Amino acid sequence: MRKGRLTIYNTLSGNKELFCSINKDFVGMYVCGPTVYNYVHLGNCRTFISFDLAYRYLLHLGYQVRYVRNITDVGHLESDADEGEDKISIKARLEKLEPMEIVQQYTIDFHQVMNAFNALPPNIEPTATGHLIEQIEFIQSILKNGFAYESNGSVYFDVEKYNKAFPYGELSGRKIEDLIANSRALDGQNEKRAPLDFALWKNASAEHIMKWPSPWGIGFPGWHLECSAMSGKYLGETFDIHGGGMDLKFPHHECEIAQGCAATGQKPVNYWMHANMLTLNGKKMSKSAGNSLLPNELFSGENNLLNKGFDPMVVRFFMMQAHYRSTLDFTSDALSAAEKGFKKLMLSLENLAVIVPSDQSTIEVSSLVDSFYDAMDDDFNAPALVANLFEAVKQINAILEGKESLKKEDLALLKDEMCGFVFEVLGLKPILEKSADNRLVGVMDLIMDLRTSARENKDWSTSDKIRDGLLNAGIHVKDEKNGASWK
RNA sequence: GGUCUCGUAGCCAAGUGGUUAGGCACCGGUCUGCAAAACCGUCUACAGCGGUUCGAAUCCGCUCGAGACCUCCA
Structure with a gap:
């Protein structure tokens, strides 16, 4: 045990800070998981492997860690135009499958890949669709505190109003004026009061295939919301570490901070960690x-x-x-x-x-x-x-x-x-050599025996022929001081 | 256009005011019938220009180049 010296670069402060957990000996860590609408690529894997390293070192130091990493299975829109379609729905339609078949297929793939990389599974792996009640309750808290508004069956976060009570843009180092000046005028934003506002709940059209009832009508949750709802549920209103890819810093994590503050009045996370890109x-x-x-x-x-x-x-x-x-x-x-x-x-x-x-x-x-x-x-x-x-x-x-x-x-x-x-x-393990079956071992014993005899008789052409032939078959012969070996 | 990050030897990549990073490749050696493997050794760089300093790859400014975010992204 060698706790107490770990420093973590906190994106929020832009400095390395001595790590001090809220509860001694315990750490709550949340990492944004994948949206399971396709196979995870190597870049996705790097982020999860980076946080696997952090998780493993915290465990090594003797902390009891609750590591939560979600599976996004709804709400992730194709674009932020708010008329964008859900990524999973798109894939489901293309492949003529139920959305949950898509989710299942790529979740299994994700787990297999993580397992191949020897990444430890998180303690809790919540799905967005499994936490709709929590998300609705979270929206209700934000509405109650006056930082969101309902519009045509959707609920939006009021960024400008929030910015008067809490700083918006702290994590990504952005100023709201710049954001307003640089935000694009997108079509289909009639429901929103301001371009910066983001959806907490979206009403669903008749042809929409993934939708649920809510106090505001039939719809589906916003992407930023699920992480707030699930991290809050399992780690509390304020927890130790939140991780994710660098590309999620803005707007996703910025919105999470806003949602957390708006709902509870306190910052949801002490240490923000961002893994860089492959x-x-x-x-x-x-x-x-x-x-x-x-x-x-x-x-x-x-x-x-x-x-x-x-x-x-x-x-x-x-x-x-x-x-x-x-x-x-x-x-x-x-x-x-x-x-x-x-x-x-x-x-x-x-x-x-x-x-x-x-x-x-x-x-x-x-x-x-x-x-x-x-x-x-x-x-x-x-x-x-x-x-x-x-x-x-x-x-x-x-x-x-x-x-x-x-x-x-x-x-x-x-x-x-x-x-x-x-x-x-580091989470490394030896590469398992393909185990040879008993018959091959017997054959190899014989061949190696013959080769040793040839070498003793200085019959180099025979011994080299055996060595080269085995190499072609994928077996490497090594001559060492105490005799030859193969693998 | 705005915000930010980075530019380290042939390649990948730490470091971030003064002391060998490391891995791979190359080259030399040990071992070996030869090879392979293994091991030892060598090579010694900080984009360019200027400034601060006793001293800068490290801090500051400018220039050039690359990238990220601002739109879905790990």
Whole structure:
């Protein structure tokens, strides 16, 4: 346990702040989840992996964390023109399916992908459609406090009125005057009093397929609202950490703050965290721009951008080599580099497991361990942690070569902390080799035996032929001091 | 157009007033029949110009370049 030194960059203040949870030893964390109208792409995954890292480190520090990440299954409009259509409805019509079939299909995909990336599941994964009552009640609170108005069966948030009581634009650093000056005049905004106002509840036309009854008529909830309603329900009126992608800062998170303040009179969140984008060819990865890569394409290598497939753990390690607040550029070359580094780290951990303790230590294990914590305490600086882990790798190699040594307690500490940081905090795990069946093992024993005989007789042409032939079959032969091995 | 962020060696990427980041590649070496793998070593950069400072990649200004948000987005 080493609580009390963690600093988090808070978007609200623009500074790294010492993290102090509302309730000692407990942390409430909410992260905006995906809208399940399509397959999650790699950029989406980066955000969730970034917050998985934060979640894991908080757990590692000994906090009891309630991690809530929603599934948006309604209310996310195609555009903000308010005549925009719900993303899920569009997909449902196109594929001639029930909206909930779309939701189910892509939720399952999302879970499979997150699982492949070894991301821990959240403690609660609420859906918007499962919390309509909470959303309606939330709107009623805002209406009661006078920060919203009803118009033609819809309810809108009154941004200008709110701005007189609370600052609007604090999170994204925007001034309401600038926003008004720059907002576009869109068609179909007759219901709204001002362009900046956003929908809390929208009335539904007859042909609309996803709709529910409400005090204002048949309709559906606004996108910004669900996160306020669900985070409030499970984490309270004010909670510790709210995360999401950088692109949600405005307007989504700004609106969440406004909704929270308008409903309860207090700021809903203490620490706002924003994960940066994954870029492809220097541009933000995004579905709508057609600039995205799907995880399964990456794993299989079936994409023109890739030379080969990559294991999910390699991709995760690749992401851990960049700070969550920096953009990360995706290239096949960068991923290949990460693959080698990842294997080096994993090999070193295997070696660490078999090191024999000595009478004395020539390495200061405690300062190595401190460097791990220092890195992560500094706003979850995973790339610095990785660099420090490679320092440890260097030391482990020196021990293997007999240049350095560790006594029992130090060795145990190093094993404990390295495994803790690599497996629990970074969330990496060894790549499972395809297990060979018994018959192959028997055949390989025979072949390796024959090759060893050939080598003993200096029959290099035979031994090389066996080695090359096996390589073609995808089996690598390694000649080591104590004999050859294969995998 | 407005707001903001970034520009670090061949590539990816930390750092953010003074001390080697790290990974990959390259090159040299150890090992090896040869190779592969592994290990060791080497390479030592901060877009440009100007300013502040004893000292700047780090702070300030300007220029150039890239990106994000302002419209759905993780």
